Amino acid sequence: xxxxxxxxxxxxxxxxxxxxxxxxxxxxxxxxxxxxxxxxxxxxxxxxxxxxxxxxxxxxxxxxxxxxxxxxxxxxxxxxxxxxxxxxxxxxxxxxxxxxxxxxxxxxxxxxxxxxxxxxxxxxxxxxxx
Ligand code: ZN
Numbered sequence: 466x467x468x469x470x471x472x473x474x475x476x477x478x479x480x481x482x483x484x485x486x487x488x489x490x491x492x493x494x495x496x497x498x499x500x501x502x503x504x505x506x507x508x509x510x511x512x513x514x515x516x517x518x519x520x521x522x523x524x525x526x527x528x529x530x531x532x533x534x535x536x537x538x539x540x541x542x543x544x545x546x547x548x549x550x551x552x553x554x555x556x557x558x559x560x561x562x563x564x565x566x567x568x569x570x571x572x573x574x575x576x577x578x579x580x581x582x583x584x585x586x587x588x589x590x591x592x593x594x595x
Contacts, residue, residue, distance in 0.1 A: 466590050468500075472582035476526065478519045479577045481509075481588060485560075486567050488590035494565050496594040501557040503589055506547035506581035508554025514574040522578070526550045547581035554578050562592060 466488045470479050485500050502509050512518070530553070536545030558575060561568040569575075577588055 468588040468590060470577045470579070470586045470588055472579040472584065472586075475579075475582050476523050477579045477582055478522055479579065480514045480574050481577045482514075482567070482569070482574045485575050485588075485590050489562055489565070489567065489592050491565070493562055493592050493594045496562040496592055497559050498562050498567060498590065498592045499557055499559045500575055501589045501591070502551075502577070502586070504551070504556075504586055506544055506551050507586055508551040508556060508578045508580065509558050509588065510554055510576050510578060511558050511560065511569070511573050512576055513572045514576065519576075526553075526580070529553065544581045550580040551578075554580075562595075 468481060468484045468488060470481060472479065485498065489498050500509050530546050530549045532546050534546060538545035538548060579586065
């Protein structure tokens, strides 16, 4: 199953926990749910959905991988920072499914990180029953 994630800014963090949870089939009680980003300039992580922290993520990405870093890829496609940021974030997360639901920690959410928006992206969710 694929979830659509829409953003309005170039860099944005979107909490997709509810949509991923909804994508877990009703007949899976125990297993593993994987959310995979089929793109090269966006990522997905598990962390805390706290507004200050979400801003911190964007600022930290900007410090670690500045927008204009003199990258070679910018010569053909002006978005090298977005590729590099998505590589640091990772393209998938796996979450245990227990009693039919995502077994996330109290402060954990699934966060989609757009690095080259605004646009509409796909997030592929697959669940394996154990
Ligand atoms: Zn590119």
